[in-house]
Amino acid sequence: MEDFLATAVDAAVREWHATNWHPLKGDDVAVSWLNALFGPDPSVEGPAFTLSGLVRAHKAWVRQLQVAGDAAFRVCLRLEVPDTPEANWPVEFLLQARDDPSLLVPASEVWKARGKTVTYLNRRFNEPQERLLTALGYASRLFPPLERSLRERRPTEAALRTDEAYTFLREAAPLLEQSSFGVLVPPWWNKPGRRLGARLKVNSSKEPPSTISKGILSLENLVAYQWEVVLGDQTLTREEFEALVRLKAPLVQLRGQWVVLNPEEIEAAIRFWERHQAEAQMSVLEALMWGLNAEGEIDGLPVGDVEVTGWLSDLLERLKQGDQPDLLSQPEGLEAELRPYQQRGFSWLAFMRRWGLGACLADDMGLGKCLARDSFVYVNGLDQTAERAWSSYAKDEWFDGEGFWATPSEPLLVNAIDEERGRIVPAPVRRLYRQYVRETLRTIRLEDGSSITITHAHRLLTRKGWTNELEVGDDVCVPAALLWEGQPEDPDLVTFLAWQLAEGHELPERGTITISQQETERLEELRQVLQRIGQRYGLKINRPTIRCSSSKAPALTVNSQAYRQFLEARGYEWGKGSREKAIPPFIMQADLESVRLFLRNYFEAEASTVPGRRSIEISSASPLLIQQLSVLLRRFGIWMRLATNQKRATNGHGLFRTYSIGTIEGTAARTFLQQIGFISPEKQRRLEEICAPMNNPNIAGVPASEIVAEAVATTRRPARPCGMHNPVYTAGSQQFSRASLERVVAAGDGPLSGAAEQQYRQPRRSRWTAQTLDACAGLDEEQLSATQQQSQYLLDQEIFHCRIQTIEEVEYDGWVYDFEVAGHHNFVANNILCHNTIQTIALLQRDREEHEQVPPALVVCPTSVTGNWEREVRRFAPEMHVMLHHGADRASGQEFLKQVEAHDVVITSYGLARRDADLLSHVRWSTVILDEAQNIKNPSAQQTKAVRRLPTDFRLALTGTPVENRLSELWSIMHFLNPGFLGSQKGFRAEFALPIERYHDQTATQRLRHLVGPFILRRVKTDPTIIQDLPDKLEMKVYCNLTPEQATLYEAVVRDSMQQIEESEGIQRRGLVLSTLLKLKQICNHPVQFVGDRSPLAGRSGKLARLTEMLEEVLTIDERALVFTQFATMGEMLKSYLQETFGREVLFLHGGTPQKQRERMIQRFQSSDGAPPCFILSLKAGGVGLNLTAANHVFHFDRWWNPAVENQATDRAFRIGQTRNVQVHKFLCVGTLEENIDQLIESKKALAESIVTADESWLTELSTDDLREVLTLRPEAVGE
Known part of the structure; x- marks a missing residue:
């Protein structure tokens, strides 16, 4: 039996710790022993002498556990408070029941016993006298003052001086407890408020500084403060403190309460008095640090309380509220309508801007932490608990300050709803997430018996959309069918x-x-x-x-x-x-x-x-x-x-x-x-x-009762002509089945066409005929048509609706889980569907409308998105003047400063922020915005230092990943936003980074969250109310710059060719136009393709550089890509360059590829094991007839200028059998014929298929002036 129990307990402990134990690091044999106790490997390795020492120490420790008593009881020591400060402190000896610690037997009762047992309150204690004496003898070795009591024949208590009582409380009690003794101490001992500490009082005026109305609160502004020394909750004057010190007692009575005065704290308090004797001033930055995190030390004294008054108190309260700002109406000049979440984000930014506090707008960080551990999730065709899914698939964990992220150890598919089409689709899991919580969750139970336990923040899909405002009787969406393409079995x-x-x-x-x-x-x-x-x-x-x-x-x-x-x-x-x-x-x-x-x-x-x-x-x-x-x-x-x-x-x-x-x-x-x-x-x-009979069980119904009831009331038609045999559906007592709602939709066709009225005018009449004919005469066709469309939409959905039967609040202590699902950002759990820059532009537009003169704002972003920023500002805020500080001919010196004064927004890249740091620092910017702020995650990098030096009143960081790998990245971003707020990098590492990353210290985690939380607005991508689901095929244009070499070649070709084109006609002109287009496209691809030499490729093409960056991201997440090009020579160049760059095989299929080799390439690329991640195809050879669904990224390196041809190529990946979202990247060189022709096609998109021929010959029909406009190189084309 003992062997069985030992084995069972060992297995249970190891199973529990499998998901909760984080192996310790170190060479000490004790560390190895602890890892062996909780990890999968039970062996302890080390030199023989260290292992034998471990065994001896373990045996001694076990003996200590037994000396204090047996399995039924243990010896307990209770320290009592004396009646007067001068009296001794009594320590009473007791026996304590292990299964009921409140059952205490005084030693006096033990000594009354005449046999080997004592019975007390119906409990029996064996050999209590011998065990009491033995235990007290052992305890006296741990705490020698107890020896005095052992001189008595039957000791019942010990008397301690005050200094001995303090030693007992501080040193002996923990040792005795480790040796399995019971120890009872006065309740005030374990309360932090009975020791010396410090209290901070910060006094600010009732009204904030006048500069705040202009959004220019400086964190360096000063506010008055005063430090006080407190003992418990009592403030000490210097005189009171010195009087207590003269007592030279570690335990003293102050105003009727016992408090602790240990020597270290006395020394700290003396130093404190020397440095903080009067009121002084501190910066707003320091006041905010103390106000948001009232834990810490000052000169060795613990800070127990921070009191803030005035406007700063109001600010702190608002910061602690998080994402709950007063909602602002959107700026009048904003050419867009903000969604509710965007309005909240914009309002929050405006609030932070008003107070001059740096803010971080973080996309796609948290996932809702929604599911309890025993919730079933449909993953890879298996219904398994969220906890099991994590333990089976999570790898490479990292901590983000709140919870743990992990990447899947293998490709994972869940079922999700594509809301645009109302279809259940398979969707890949990008990352897994879990967080430990102690909070109230709620169990949602549906009428079909299914249930799910989720956090209050988590949303379910209902008729109201994705919401966490759930009530009994609400209809929750569940999948009509689950998708999984499995393998046939025997x-x-x-x-x-x-x-x-x-x-x-x-x-x-x-x-x-x-x-x-x-x-x-x-x-x-x-x-x-x-x-x-x-x-x-x-x-x-x-x-x-x-x-x-x-x-x-x-x-x-x-x-x-x-x-x-x-x-x-x-x-x-x-x-x-x-x-x-x-x-x-x-x-x-x-x-x-x-x-x-x-x-x-x-x-x-x-x-x-x-x-x-x-x-x-x-x-x-x-x-x-x-x-x-x-x-x-x-x-x-x-x-x-x-x-x-x-x-x-x-x-x-x-x-x-x-x-x-x-x-x-x-x-x-x-x-x-x-x-x-x-x-x-x-x-x-x-x-x-x-x-055989139709039967509607009122489960899996369609919630159309309100829609149909409104239509019946409006049109005044009886139930039967509306397709219903009785009014139970419109009364709400029964849901429509799909079949019954289909009859209602079909019944609407007759009245709309007029056939129903003709039918009811036939001789055969009923008691409803007159009412029906009246309804037909005054028919509200618009209402009836809308009802048909709404009902048909519900029928077209691949979802059922089931009502919530009960909602139960449950106290929960454990891990909660979530999954980051690509594209659709929702997934099926327990058969239930669970779950930008425009705010920034809105903020800049508001500043412009609120104030007459606003200095320009500076946007620093990656080179590849400078053009996108320029387009979005022009699109959403056309009244603002935008300047792109970019390219070789960018302004400098006084010319730059003059141009800046005439613009509202200046956009530049991280590279130029470093290179032109001195020039950019000559302007006092109203706002400095960092897009993709993870580019400054390295605090010692030159570009990080450069952007930190930019003078501004408000700093804003946009990023999806404030923390990618290390908390030092968070420090770097926060140091940009609010310099000094998190202290020095060294201090941050010691106080937060090491405790959290290495030891998973929950206290440090909580303190860090309190500090940085108010400055980071997380926008959760998995929440469909925030970001609409991506379509199955997401098409994007990737704008690239030319290098100076490309620009020189481009302008030379345009200059020579346009002169010849002007002088030619007919077939000769068409030939010249086509050859010019060909040359310019080759130059946009790469100079080597145009020149035809074999010189190196790196650093000479904007397209190639961007393709390399994007393919690196694709390869990092183990996905695959197709790259299409019109030119076989370019394909060969890409193959050689990419193979050399990534050290991976790259496939290339072109018109000259033999059929057998072609088939082998396709088979290899489609296989799952060790397949090449990149497949280059010439557009003509690979554009049709191939199935390449292993890829979910498609790159059009150069454009065919025919949408149908490009779509055919894209469909190599986006076709039946594709289980992931396909991302299509169409490369364009900014300011060249590529961007101009793209805009020309987009402007006539409705006619594109009819006017754009299968090749580029349609461009030869352009007039010479139009052609010159299309081909001419614009200044923004050239990169740095």
Whole structure:
């Protein structure tokens, strides 16, 4: 028994710590021992002498645990407070029950005992006198003042001087507790408020400084403050403090309360008085630091309280509220309508701007921390708990200050809803997230029996959209069908396993199965199936036998360790009891035909039809198995309602136990009939009978009652002409089924076409005819048409709606989980659908409208997005003047300063911010904005130092990743925003980075969150109310600059060619135009392609540089890309350059590629193991006829200028079989013919397919002036 308990406890501890234990680092043998206790490897390695020392220390420690008592009780010491300050402190000796610490037996009662036991309050203590004396003798070695009491024959207590009482409290009590003694001390001892400390009082005026109205609060502004020394909650004057010190006692009474005065704190207080004797002034920055994080030390004294008055107190309260600013109306000059989340972001930025506090707008950081650990998530075709998904797939964890992120160890797919099309789609998981919380969660239970436990912030999809404002009776969206394209499985294995799970009993330690079934013919079929399995896989199966008995059902008995091992190798858990049975992963992940076969056989064995309820019912003692069946059925669009019930067991004992019940009825039963069905003709006949009448179980309904009711009331039509047999649907007592709503939609066609009115004017009339004809005469066609469209939209959705039955608040202490899902940002859990720069431009526009004279704002961003910033400012704020400080001919000196004065926004790159740091520092900017602020994550980099020196009244950082790997990155961004707020880099590392990153210190984490939280507005990409879901195919234009070499060649070609074109006509002119276009496109690609030499490629092409950057990101996340180019020579150049740059094989398919080699390339690229990540294709050779769905990135390196041709190429990746979002990147060189022709096509997009021919010959029809405008190089084309 002891061995069993030891093994069970060891396994339980290791399992719990598998997700909670973070291995310690160090060479000490004690560290190795701790890691061995909690980690997967139980061995402790080290030199022999250190291991023997560890064993001796462990034995001594264990002896200490036993000396204080036994399993029933222990010796306890209780320190009492004296009646007067001069009296001794009594320590009372007691026996304390281990299972009830409140049960205490005084030593005086122990000494009254005459035998070897003491009975006290019906509890029995064995050998108490001997154990008491032994324990006190041991305790006296830990705390020698106790020896005095042992001189008595029957000691009951010890008397301590005040200094000894202090030593007992501070040193002896912890040692005694470690040795398993009970220790009771006065309650005030463990309260932090009974020691010397410091209190800070910051006094600001009632009204803020006048400069704040202009948004120019400087963090260097000064406010008055005063430090006070406190003892407990009592303020000490210098005289009171000196009087207490003269007592030379560590424990003193102050105003009736005992407080602690230890020597270290006295010394600290003396130093404190010397440095802080009067009122002084501190900066707003320091005041904010103390106000947001009132923990810390000052000159060695702990700071216990910070009191702030005046306007600074108001500011602190607003900062602590976070994302709850007073909402502002959007600026009048903003050419866009802000969504609610954008309005909040803009209002928050304006609030921070008003106070001059640097702000960080962070995209896509938190994920909602939504799911409890036991919530089921549909991942890779498996229904598994969120906790299991994390432990199975999370790798490369990192901490972001709140929780832990991880990348998937393998590609993960979940089901999500594409809201634009109302379709359930597979979507990849980019990252996993978990966070430890102690808070109230809520369990949402639906009428179909499914439930989910989520945080209050988490949103579900309802008729109101994605919301966390959930109430009983709300309709929650659930997927109509789950998607997974699995692999086919052996039909014999699927069939036998279905019966084995349904009716089988397995012996845990042997390969024995017994399958019971009344029909011996069925058992004979199964015996033959098993024999075929054995032959197919070479498994030895010992004579499967069918046994019949008069007292028991016939049974097939099988003995085969080989079969057992075969199943276990495929993930099957052998020998589980009925409560723990589970469908193995290879069945859950199988293709639809294999799942159909499994369900048909399992339901044949276990399910029954219930004619009275017109339903199919199935039960199982295993909640997991019934949940798995529900998931498999949902793959066919079959909804099974779940419940629990007490039912008599069928295992021979006949005891009542809890069973999980699944019920299929109504439309779901008919779908089951069509898609699955029973094997037995009799069962199939009964199923057909119950499915014959229409039956709406009011589950999986469509919430259209309000829509239809409004239409009925408006049009005044009776229920029957509206397609309803009675008014229960419009009364709200029953939801529409899909079939009943389809009839309503169809019934609307007649009135709209006029056919209904003609029909009702026929001689055959009813009592409703007059009312119906009146309704037709005054028909509100617009209302009826809108109702039809809204109802049809609901019908077109691949989702069901189920009402919330209950919402229960639950106290939760543990990990919560979430998943960052690409593209659609939602996923299916427990069969339930869970869950920019415009704010910045709005802020700049508001500044311009609020104030007459505003200095210009500076935007610093990566070179590749400078053009995008310029376009977005011009688009959304056309009244603002934008200047691009960029390129070789950029302004400098006085010319630059003059140009800046005439503009509202100046845009430049990080490279130029470093290179032109002195020039940019001559301007006092109203705002400095860093886009992609992670570019300053290295605090010692030159560009980081350069942007920190830029003079400004307000700093703003835009980033998706304030912390990518290390907290030092957060410090760097915060040091830019509010210099000095987080202290020095060295101090930050010691106070926060090391404790959090190395030791996962929750206290340090909380303090850091309090400090930085008010300055970071997180915008969560997974929240569909914030950012609309991306489409399946996301097309983007990538704007690139020319290098000076490219620009020189480009202008020379344009100059020479335009002169020849002006002098030519007809065919000659068309030929010249086409050859010019060809040359310019080659130059835009790369000078080497135009010149035709074999010189190096690096650093000479803006396109090539940007392609390299983007492909590096694709390869980093283990995704694949197609690169299309019109030119075989460019393809060869790209292949050589990319292979050399990334050290990975790159495939290249062109018109000259032989057919067999072409097929091998496609097969290799589509394979999963070790495939080349990049495939270059010439547009003509690879644009049609290929299936390359392994790629989800498509790069058009050069443009064909025909949308149809480009779309054909894109469809190599975006076609049937593609399970991920496809990102299409179309490269354009800014200020060249590429951008001009693109704008020309976009301006005539509606006519593009008719006016744009299959090649570029349509461009030859342009007039010479139009052609010159298209070809001429603009100044912004040239990069740095």
